[in-house]
Amino acid sequence: MSTSYDVIVLGSGPGGYVAAIRCAQLGLKTAIVERENLGGICLNWGCIPTKALLRSGEVLHYMQNAKDYGLKVAGEIEADLEAVVKRSRGIAKQLNQGVTHLMKKNKITVHLGEGTLTGPTALTVKGEKGEEKLSAKHVIVATGARARDLPFAPADGERIWTYRKAMTPTEMPEKLLVIGSGAIGIEFASFYNDMGADVTVVEMLDRVVPVEDHEVSAFLEKSLTKQGMTIMTGAGVEDLKAARSGVKAKIKDKSGKVAEHDFTHAIVAIGIQPNTENIGLEKLADMDRGFIQIDPYGRTKSKGLWAIGDCTPGPWLAHKASHEGVTAAEAIAQELGNKDVHPHALDRNNIPGCTYCHPQVASVGMTEAAAKEAGYDLKVGNFPFIGNGKAIALGEAEGFIKTVFDAKTGELLGAHMVGAEVTELIQGYTVGKQLETTEAELMQTVFPHPTLSEMMHESVLGAYGQALHI
Template identity: 40%
Template structure:
């Protein structure tokens, strides 16, 4: 029996879907109930089954195209059956779809002509390799250029190795304290060389995984340094002085960032290191000064202090972790202080020089001139965009202080050039770079997709962990929003007590009138995992009541999220309101 297969309506709010993949080609037989194609929306991906058995006589929509719900996408019929009537019917609807897509492309000039393209991605970090894979999925011929290791800063000298070392440090401190859990163990020591070996093994395995994914998606990987020549060509400098010219239809710049080195006298002395140097230490220093109380500095402070080392933090601002809700940052500062970390805020480093016990750091705090000595000095005051040598100015790509200027579609002012990740100077997080990579790849392929930064989660891997999404209390005050707050202490959560991590809170900020959740801030065990529910709540514009009426499992850390929502309404059940 012949039939028209249509774009299904998979939800009340769905109006269109992207045909992500065909499981059958024209001329192939298919049985009723077999998977025919995949549909992708902004919320989910679904496999769609054939309504009838027969032969796929005509495919009306190509992979990567977006069409309205209920529009025809294919004709299934007998091998010799007349399908002219169905094609006529499909042609009318297909014309309507084509007109809709044309209007969409005209609006705001955000979409470009669809069809396979030659796409070059410069940089193989979490933004670049994801962009390359997505561009390849959409049928483009993709080349990825990376001058060092695939995976970029995040995988090789950032997120992954840092968290690997932090995990070892966390286990070390737990084993040392195991008597309080009823477990007697002998003397415990840290084998730093083996910890470093494990770090390298984790990195090697993940880099291998990235290589495999790129190969599977038929992405051509070139090792070398790219320099722009025109808006549609570049030159790759390779080892041995060789070079290769590559032409492209579109390029995605994803060159990441590098540690920022301030102009402090003595910054070049031996023993002064950046975050990369800290990860590669051959032995643990007994004392270390960390310049900078941001995420990088605080994570390293947590690492070294957990291993029993003396840590001093010097931060210019009057508080640590400036992007984090102030109540949370104050709580983690107290926690670190109790662990023996010396935190100095509101101070300015004036010089670094050789001292009797290694290095001496001079700094001012108020009207006082102070100093501290340590074996190592870690400079962790942030990162800057890495665009040197790309010669973007040659092709007229607009930059500001080294940052590539882009719009919400990840386009630069040069029509064929896109940029993503840290090199844009927007939000320097790996998961943001990955999402920007998807947006750029899809827009190159003819879609009309904007970046939405509303639900970006931020994570700090201290003990306990910190995670945040949405507006902080300081931000809602600045915006003049009438709001209310619900706070649930982790000391009242059974799973936190079992895990011996009762310090912390879950804090929900909601609109006072509508009770829409505006921000969630967590200091708790596994906060970086828990923040996913909070980000989804913001994405769906959920209200406090929608969280409250969702049953949460017990005993879990997660149930504290519901209790915090109840606290917004002054009716928490497991703590005093």
């Protein structure tokens, strides 16, 4: 059977399914091809289910520290790992069903199976219906990425885990090694630490969450160490061997000394690998380390072939993929004659990043170091959580908010936060950057009291020597 569409989207993650919905909204006959679960990795095995796990760990942490809030908890407090995982999987299933509903609502045809490009605007799908030949005026590749393995110790699902197994453990690790301290590694380290595991984090670079501002990294490492984690920066795992009883790791520390350590389990979180092999891209797109090279709207070098999300250059974030999906959909509609859409090129400097460990980390724009390296004269404000009434009332008085401005123009160059609920606060600065806000507008903005958001105002004031509560 041969079927023709205006747009076919290959992959249904947060980039793919959003792109399909926007195409359908714009009146385009749209299909989506998915080999596994609608919603992709993020919804089924990434962003959402991990936040469910982290929430359970957070609640357990509060229960264990109830006395700090004047409360007494009767009986022993313990985690039911099976129930925690079941809740997480239930939430993923609910959202998967939600995406299925959205496909039907928007009249998007779903083809389940492995999709392979046979040209820029044609592909075959091998699935339950056999082999289907599909064609379209435009094709969007949104195949995402997967966890990278250690070359000398591939994940076995028993003792050496990637994120997928770490989300559905059948037993609680007693002594856990986490290799890599990016968002995925630190989030799992935080969850398992809250759940009672003895956690060691090994990071090759000189600080944890190395893409963040150096002050945020330093604060987070201090906080995680205080919570009982062992943090090894400037270190590397030289060898990793799994046995029935556990894992043996040879770790070189920052001094160059190599020592063998025993763990019950290990999580490998050393980055991602794009899902771009064996799907027919070899002659259709320019590639760099497996990532599809695109213009700011998602176009590849082949007319009619587009790409978005984690199979393209970073940052590799779900919200970046979704935004790219909308941009590509609108650019396609414009090419097909729609004069009412006006797509805007993606500004990667305005994409916020969030890490949901305890304490949370969030940022947007340039770090202080990057801004200095770029040649800016800076005004930098830094306001601590301990100076905020709401933070003290919440019992969450650890953390800070940092803002970085161009001293000459007042342009907001970046914002960096660590502390309670900062992943909800960062969007205020992201909107500000998108609107090209200067310090003057932020200073004149009225922030509600008592809220954590007041610290954003104080940080801006602090950059110009006007902070009120410190």
